[in-house]
Amino acid sequence: MTSTHQPSEFATSSVPPVWVDEQQMQNDQRQTTFALQASGIAKSYVIGGQSRPVLDGIDFQLGTGECVFLTGPSGSGKSTLLSILGLLLTPDAGELRLCERRVDGLGEVERTLIRRERIGFVFQRFQLIDGLDATDNVAIPLTLDGMNLAESRQLANELLCRIGLEDHRHALPSSMSPGQCQRVALARAVIRQPELILADEPTAALDSQSGQSVMELLRELTTEFLTSTVVVTHDPRIYHYADRICEMENGRFK
Amino acid sequence: MRWNLAYRTLFHDRGKLIAGLIGVIFSVVLVNIQGGLFFGLINKASLLVDRSNADIWVGHRGMHNVDFAHPIPERWRYVVAGIEGVHDVEPLRVEFGEMSLPNGSFENVTLVGVGETTNLGRAYSIVDGPADALDRHDAVIVDQCDDDKLKTPRIGELREVNGRRVRVAGKSNGILSFLVTPYVFTNYDSVIDLTGSDPSETSYLLARLKPGVDGVAVCRAIEQRLPDVSAMTADQYASVSINFWMTRTGLGLSFGAATMLGLLVGLVMVGQTLYAMVLDRISEYATLRAIGLSERELLSILTFQSAMVAILGIVIGMGITIFLQMLLSTPRATIEIPFLLYLGCAGLIFAICLFASGLPYLRVRRIDPHTALQS
Structure with missing residues (x-):
């Protein structure tokens, strides 16, 4: 049985999430188009010569434009699930579909292409490229896609201006605050308007105010681009930004 | 963008860049000066022939x-x-x-x-x-x-x-x-x-x-x-005289070994520096892999950076070599660097730098994009 939180309003509500049961959630989701469908996902790591299951038959669906938070204690398998959903890891068993296309058995080259074209990542430590200024960091996904540098810089600049970083377009990551870095990382994740955004503890390295600001921006952009979002977080202060919260424990949903 | 990325990240970490350049410059200067000294020395073996104004030398068979x-x-x-x-x-x-x-x-x-x-x-x-x-x-x-x-x-x-x-x-x-x-x-x-x-x-x-x-x-x-005579053109006899010392004294082998040692030291320095640069950026490379950069594209970035280090090092090294040649070359210790030596040295060291990028490539190949989430 999967337990989920269902916040009453998204993005602006401070009301605690409401617990809903799995059946109700699945009924709701059947009426939507799924951006992501995972069924029976299992993953084990070999540690000290012994196989240790990290994910144990996870079923997970994500509606188009939906924002789902994965929560749970450390070691519960959140990040591993996020990696599998983002095609960074391959599951040992189970089936994964991204926008109706089965992607769990693809080779490395195809998975790389799908990540490039359809998935945006937001990392806990921003993971900006130190040698590139904000504009060039944001422009990376566009140029990977073949867009010329001038054009991609122009689009990146427009997005940076929009998210309030017009004065930091030429700033290196080392000269920006953590909040600004995460906004740049967010811009990098959404600039291609991917179908899916995966965020791994996006507010963990930020103070409360910056965290709220980043989450508001994330919801604003993903809503505008109709992007589905999965956020792994420990931060209860941002739970109200979720459409749904899935809590994990020992490789399963609670 | 890949080139921009490669270029900007390379020049961002100037300390590492300088360390890499020093390796290349060291190799270039060492090989050229060593080679120049060798040519300067060995050409003395044919000085009488080279400056004799004669077209043909006739001597005993x-x-x-x-x-x-x-x-x-x-x-x-x-x-x-x-x-x-x-x-x-x-x-x-x-x-x-x-x-x-x-x-x-x-x-x-x-x-x-x-x-x-x-x-x-x-x-x-x-x-x-x-x-x-x-x-x-x-x-x-x-x-x-x-x-x-x-x-x-x-x-x-x-x-x-x-x-x-x-x-x-x-x-x-x-x-x-x-x-x-x-x-x-x-x-x-x-x-x-x-x-x-x-x-x-x-x-x-x-x-x-x-x-x-x-x-x-x-x-x-x-x-x-x-x-009962041998007759040779001046060029032929100059070569014969040079070969005499080269083969009978092991001079070529000694200088060759020293030069190879210089190349080897340069190779190790460049390889180690590139490797260190990659190690410092493993997290960045993992991020790039996560957001869609392919292994081949990553390798091309690495190769481009190696080529940049090589070209810069070779140009600076050549400049230093020419300066040292002007400063140190005397008739007694002539540093005679033929154009072909410059060219060969540049080509060889460029190739070695690309080869040296293979070391970090082995590490890059093992980068798991999943690690971007674990940084």
Whole structure:
């Protein structure tokens, strides 16, 4: 049985999430188009010569434009699930579909292409490229896609201006605050308007105010681009930004 | 963007970049200077030949080094002169002797006797003393670079060679023997007097060809007419003289080994630096892999960075080499760097840098994009 939180309003509500049961959630989701469908996902790591299951038959669906938070204690398998959903890891068993296309058995080259074209990542430590200024960091996904540098810089600049970083377009990551870095990382994740955004503890390295600001921006952009979002977080202060919260424990949903 | 990414990240970490550049520059300078010293040294083995103004050298069959001549009949000059295409022929004597020093000791010298009325064999140009210094009786010409060995002879100073009086009439500059014995130029006949050798014999016959004549064909014709001689063009004999020292002394091997060592040190430095740069950026590379950069694209970034380090290092290294060459090259320790050495060195080090990028590539291949989430 999967337990989920269902916040009453998204993005602006401070009301605690409401617990809903799995059946109700699945009924709701059947009426939507799924951006992501995972069924029976299992993953084990070999540690000290012994196989240790990290994910144990996870079923997970994500509606188009939906924002789902994965929560749970450390070691519960959140990040591993996020990696599998983002095609960074391959599951040992189970089936994964991204926008109706089965992607769990693809080779490395195809998975790389799908990540490039359809998935945006937001990392806990921003993971900006130190040698590139904000504009060039944001422009990376566009140029990977073949867009010329001038054009991609122009689009990146427009997005940076929009998210309030017009004065930091030429700033290196080392000269920006953590909040600004995460906004740049967010811009990098959404600039291609991917179908899916995966965020791994996006507010963990930020103070409360910056965290709220980043989450508001994330919801604003993903809503505008109709992007589905999965956020792994420990931060209860941002739970109200979720459409749904899935809590994990020992490789399963609670 | 990949190039922009490669370029910007490379130049962002200047400390690492400088460390990598130092490795390349070190290799470039070491290889070029080492090679230049080698060429400067080894070319002394053919200095007499190179500056002899002769097209063809005729000596005893099997001649292998210009300084070690075996006598041939002097009269054969007329046979050589009779070969079609030969313009003129002069004999040249190369003998060993002993010059007295002011302190009562002696210095072994290589006596070179040249004809009075020809420039064939006159490898020197006088920088101190009259231009016609050798026209004087008992005159000898020594080289300024041998001043230490010969105890700084002055113009007009009397010395003895093999117990006979000679007068230092002029000085040349930079005509140094590959042997430790200084060259002492004098008249052809004076050498006979000084060494007491057979006047009917000579060391070499030097021939000048008429314009447009094939030197190799003339050499073949000479050897047909005189089976006991070897006839070589000046270039051929210069190579033979150089090869003599190269093969019989292991000089080439020694310099080659030292040069290879320099290359190896450079390779290790470049490889290690590139590897360190990659290690520092593993997290960035993992991020790039996560957001869709393929392994091949990542490798191209790495290769581009290696190529940049190589090109920059080679250009700076060449500049330093030229500066050092101007600063340090002397007639005694000539640094002679042919264009081909520059070119070969640049090509080799460029290739080595690309090869060195293979080390970090092995690490990059193992980057798991999943680690971007674990940073």
